[in-house]
Amino acid sequence: MKFVNSYKDKLRKYNKEHNLKYYIDTMGCQMNENDSLKYAGILESMGFVPGGESDSNVYLFNTCCVRENAENTLFGRLGMLKQRKIKNEEVYIAIVGCMTQQKHILDKIKKSYRFVDIVLGTSCMSIFPEKLYNAIINGQDKIEYIDVSNTLEEDVPIKYQDKYKASVSIIYGCNNFCTYCIVPYVRGRERSRRPESILKDIRELASNGYKEIMLLGQNVNSYGNDFEEEYTFPMLLKEIEKIDGIEIIRFMSPHPKDFKDDLIEVIRNSKKVARQIHLPLQSGNTEILKKMNRKYTKEQYLELAMKLKQIPDVSLSTDIIVGFPNETEEQFQDTLDVVKKVEFDQIYMFIYSKRNGTVAAKMEDKVTYEEKVDRLERLKKLYEEILPKLNEKMVGKEYKLLVEGKSKTNDKLYTGRTSQNKVVVFEADDTYIGKVVNIKIDSQHLWYLKGTIVK
C-alpha cells in the first residue's frame, strides 16, 4: 500500500502561521526506532519542526509492550503533559505503536487519560496525517480501537538522524508465537517488503553517502516466505552486496530455527556482511526451549553457533531470558553452559516478564522474583568474565571500522564500531567522519577498545 498524505498542504499552511514543534519519545526495539524516523519524516513533510521535550506542541509516544515496565513510564509522562493542556497551551498528544494494540491500555487511556488526542496501533501511519489534522483543526478526535492492520506501507517519508548508517525494515510482523512473547499479537502476521522497494531505498541511501545498512525484521530469515515466487533472505543479501557505496551490511534478528547453510555461505563469501551475528538463544535448556516454542534444542543451537564461529573474526551476540515459568536451577545451568561454550560478545539479558494473552502467561510459576534477579546477576557475572578475554584476542589485530564521530566524553577522540560491533575510540580528525578505515586495536577496556587508524 502506497503511503499517500492528502493533508500535507493543509497542515503546511497551518504551520506557516503557527510553527508547531514536534517531539517523539521512542520506546522498544529498532523496529520502533525505524518507525519513529518515519513519523518524523511525515511530520516534517507537513511543516512541523523538531522541538525539545518541554517546549513542543505535538508529542508522539511510540510505545513498546514486550516487557512490563514501559506502561508506568508512559503514563508518568502523560501526566506531565496534562498540566500544559490544562493551561490551554497548544499541545497535542499521540500514542502509537505496540502498546496501544492491547485492549486494556486503550481502556485505560479512554477512562483516565481523555486528554490524549490520537491513539494508533502498529502499521497505521497512513491514517496518522488525517488524525492529526482532525485533532489540530477540528478539535479532539474520537479515540477508537484500531485492530492490528496487516498492511504494508511503502514510500513513507523517513528522516534519518545519522548521516552514514541507516536502518531499513525488510519484513514486518511475526508468525512464530514464542509462548512468552507479545509481539505477534501486536505486530500482526509476517509481511515482506518487495525486494525492488528495498533495493531502491538502499540504492538511494548509498547515493546519499550512507555506508552502513541495518536490515530489520522480527525474523529476517523468514523474509520472502509470503511471496508466491521463491525469494529468500540470502538472495536479498546477495543483491544488496552489489550496491556500490554500501560497505557494511548488518541484520537483526535472525531466528536460529531458520538459519540455514545457504545463509551461512552468503555471509562467509560476503565482503560486506558484518562479522557479527545476533543469534537469540533465549534459554540453553531443551525443555524450556520447547515450552517457549522456539523449535530448536540446546544441541542444535550449539551446532549452529559453532558453525558460525568458523567464519573468520565473527562475533556472536544474543538475547537471553532468565526465569521463564518454573525454570529450575538445573535448567538455568544449561543456559550458563551455552554461554560458556559459545562465548558471546554481547548479551541482552532479560528477566521473564508475564505478558497477558500469551501462552506462557497461563503457566504455573513457582520461581520467586528474587531467584530470577539472582540468576540475572549470575549470568551478568559470567558474561563479564568472558568479555575481557574475547576483547584481549582482538588486541594487536586490524579491523574495518566506520568512523561515526567524536567521542562524547573526550573531545580529542573519535569513535566507531568494528564489523564485529565493538566500540573503538581512537585519535582522528573531522575529515575521517563517515569514512571506513582500518584500525589496529591497542588495548581493551571491557565496554570499549582503544585503537589507532592504520589507513
Ligand code: SAH
Ligand atoms: N524477534 C526477535 C526478538 C524480539 S523481542 C527474536 O526472536 O529474537 C526482543 C527480546 O525481548 C527477545 O529476544 C527476548 O529475549 C525478549 N523478550 C520477549 N518477550 C519477553 C518477555 N515476555 N519477558 C522477557 N523478555 C522478553
Ligand code: SF4
Ligand atoms: Fe517474539 Fe519469538 Fe516472534 Fe521474536 S520470533 S518476535 S521472540 S514471537
Ligand code: F3S
Ligand atoms: Fe516492543 Fe513492539 Fe519492538 S513490543 S520490542 S516495540 S515490536
